[in-house]
Structures are given as structure tokens and as C-alpha cells.
Amino acid sequence: MDHKTIQDKLFLLADGELPENERQAIVSHLDDCGECAGLILQWRKVQETLGPASLPEPSEVFVFTVLDRLEPRRRPEPILNPRRLAAWLLPRLSLGLTALLISLMLIRPQVVIATESLLLARSPEGDSWEFSPESPDVGLLFGQPRDTP
């Protein structure tokens, strides 16, 4: 083998992929050829840097982090199915509507007057009081004229 052929096979030598007779021929060539020997030397340096020694240390933290991410925490399943949504929503809506209607029927508008307002209000006829069988006129008590003549 000449220098050129051997240079083409130098990497195969480094990989241990050469048959024994070729390996021996190349090894003996390296003794005489500085260029090929230099190339092998440089390649060994590259291998040292890129080789398995460049791999990181094993990490249990990494393993646990991966396992943690495999199973995300269970969350309540959102109701996205339209049928399930309707089955959940309709009874609640009708119940709420019924309750609203009943409350509207029961509550009537009333005039609310506080007892204190009545007792402390100033009587237009002076400070004397007399009993009357008639119901008191609220408007009169607050100083408004009677509607009736």
C-alpha cells in the first residue's frame, strides 16, 4: 500500500475495523511516515475530547424529574361534552328560575315607616293629643295638607 491509500485507511485503523494484514502494513508505515503518524496523533487528541469521558455523571435528579413529568397531577375533568353540560346545567337553571318567580310573587311593595319617625314627628295642632277612632293620616303627621277638601 502506498502513502495515499494508507492515509485513506487511517481512520479505519483507529476504529479497529481493518483486517489484521492491513493493520500490520499500516502500523509499519507509521514508523516511517511522519505525516501519517502526525495525523493519527492529532486524531487521538480529538477522540480524547469527544470520547466517552466527555459524558456527564449519572443524575438521579434527572431521572426523578422525567418520571415526575410523565404523570401530571390529576385535575377535575372539565365538562366539555355538550350532552353532559346540558344534563348538568338544565336542572340547575330551572330550579333557579322557579325560585326567582316564587320570590317575585311573594314580595309586594310596602311603605315602610320607622316607629321613631312617627313618634318624634311634630304635630301641626300643637302638643296636645286626643284619641280619634279614625286611622291617622300619615301625610298630615308630616305636615302635608289633606287631599280631601
Place this chain on the structure above:
Amino acid sequence: MTESSADDTLTIQRVHAGEKDAFATLVRKYEVRVRGYCMTTLRDAALGEDAAQEIFLKAYQGLKAFHGDSAFSSWLYRITVNHCRDVLRKASRRKSESWDAMLEREGETAEARLTGSADASERFEHAETLRRVLAELPESHREILLLRESQGLNYEELASILGCSLDAVKSRLKRARQEILSRSRHFLLQEDV
């Protein structure tokens, strides 16, 4: 990785049977190699860790579709290589450092630091420079060099992972090695002085 592919098959069967903890066995077995590939390719420890996590999650999610047509390790490496390609492509859209600029900066410092005797810190810097050179290689060259030199895969495994013939593996590997040597020769030679 092939020496224990039968073990992997058994472990995968356990995962398929619902034993999720069995997946931990696979993570433990391959995490160093996957993290190593990602860290060197992405040239960042944190990015590498994140990428490796994503790769194992993808593997777990895709395990149902894995029927053992190839070794699990080859399948995992394919996910790893493809994921790192994606990350790099996204990153290169944001920022790219040109080879010339790197060479200009590194050439001077590498020359200066390699003239003396190589102590530990110099060796570290030398390795860092070489990793930069590796990062600047064309994608196909960088991938095959890492898979061969760092991960120690044989030609058949490389062919299976990269989806090419044995002859293509040999010629691509040779070109990749010649290229990294030619790009780093200026400081590899100085180190010999």
C-alpha cells in the same frame, strides 16, 4: 447499546403492561448518553438537560408505537438526534455565530494558550475550543462524529439511526473526521510544539 436490547424489550413490555415505573429503568440506562449528546450538541448544560427531558417524554408518549422493529436504543437515538436538530434550527433563526468570527476570536486565544505547557485549565480550554469547532461543523458531520466518538456506536448502529447504508456511514464518517481535523489543525499542531 445493542448488548442489552433484549433487556430493553422486556422492560418495554412491562411499560406496555401498565408498569409505568419500568420506564425509570430505561431512563436510568440511557440518560447519561442522551444528556451527553444534547449538552455537546446544544453547547449548554441547561439547554441539554431540558432537551433530554423532552426526549424521554417523547419516547414515553411514543412507546405504544414502538414494536421493536429496531433496537430501542436506535429508536431513542433517532428521537434524540431529531429533537436536537429542531432545537438548533429554532435557535439559529434567533441567533447565529459565523464560523469566521469564531475562528478570528478563537484562533488568537488558542494560539496564545497553546504555546506553553498544557496544564489542566489549558486542556479544558483546548477541549472547549474543539467543541466549538465541532458545533460549527455541518449538521450531518457533527451528528455522526458525536454518535461514533462520544456515544461509541458501531457502523451498523449508525446506519440504523441515520437511515443510510454502511458505505454511506463510512464515507460520511471519514469526511467528518477530515473536516474536524482540518479545522482544528492550527491549534492541534501547536500543542505538539
